[in-house]
Amino acid sequence: MKVVLWIVGLFALAVGLSLFAQINTGYAIVFVPPYRVELSLNMTLLLAVGLIAVSYGLLRLLAATLNLPHEVAVFQRRKKLRIARHALVQSSLAYSEGRFQKAEREALRACENEQSPENQGVALLLAARAAHAMRAYDRRDGYLARMDSLGNGLQLARRMLEAELLLDEKRTVDALAAVEAARAQSPNLTAALRLELKIRQLQSSPEHVLALTEKLLKSEAISAEQARRYRLAAYRDQLPQLIDGQELRQWWQRIPAQERQNPSLALAVAQQYAKLEQADDAAHLLQGLLEDDYSSELVSELGELADQVSEARRIELLRLGEALLPSHSRDAQLLLTLGRLARAGKLWGKAQSYFEASLSIQPTLAAHAELARLLQALDRADEARRHFDACLELALAEV
The missing domain is CATH 1.25.40 (Serine Threonine Protein Phosphatase 5, Tetratricopeptide repeat)
Structure with a gap:
């Protein structure tokens, strides 16, 4: 349709110009001394239009030539x-x-x-x-x-990548410097906090790990369960730094109650108490955990403390073990621990019966060794030798 309209328009223009040329009978005189040129008005108009078109073309050509380098x-x-x-x-x-x-x-x-x-x-x-x-x-x-x-606009990306790559190379000091440079530009950048947390974990810096964990938890960058795992790992890293019983007790009280209920952490704390020759504190901690939730691992650790705890604490532990026995009568570890506590309290007959009951459920090297020691102390050398031989057989079987 557009083409048809253009054609009609062009024909109409041609007819109009033709009629205008026939009607227009005027003329124009161009006088340039000593010349005098007389032209029809139609020709003059054509020449003027042509001159303008040529001038425009020449000017465009000149501009294009001058702009060519650009x-x-x-x-x-x-x-x-x-x-x-x-x-x-x-x-x-x-x-x-x-x-x-x-x-x-x-x-x-x-x-x-x-x-x-x-x-x-x-x-x-x-x-x-x-x-x-x-x-x-x-x-x-x-x-x-x-x-x-x-420029400064790219330095945050550069520092973040540098920290990530240096951490992958295990260059924790240089990676930490890059993270600190990134945090100087964006203090609350979650990705930077995450990277710093990984670096501090590799550096075994529990104080920084705890602080970063709280920041990430507050910004909802990690879940509550993740935060709890990070805290527990940090607390375990702090334990070897505590070399005094009073300091350890104060540290343990500062830990949130929910974390103190974690059996693995509590067991590690009890073992640290034992290393610091604070056997009663260790036993008290394990005793509280056992009353809340029974665990053979905790029972075994109590058995290791049998010779170190005070007489009063030993009696409490023996009563606790005997109270637990009806519901865990097939637990060889509980019977072994009761035997150790009885032996440490010089309850020879009770200790022997517990050791023999433990062996009847699960013959273990520890139970044979304890019973052999007990029988040897009672001058029953032949019976003790049989249990020592059983210990040797079990040890060789494990090799």
């Missing part, structure tokens, strides 16, 4: 930009495919042809990742160093 430069920049963007895409794809050498090469190519500092930074980050994957750490550090000249 156009060439723009063309070259666009060409380089196409090359850079293509190389950046290829580098990203190659890195994802595990072709790190190509990824590094294409990233450098993109960096050379890019004009934007942000895109140059992205290319250098890719090159650094690829070099790290190939263990070319000098080249990696060189690419990261080149980012210093690209």
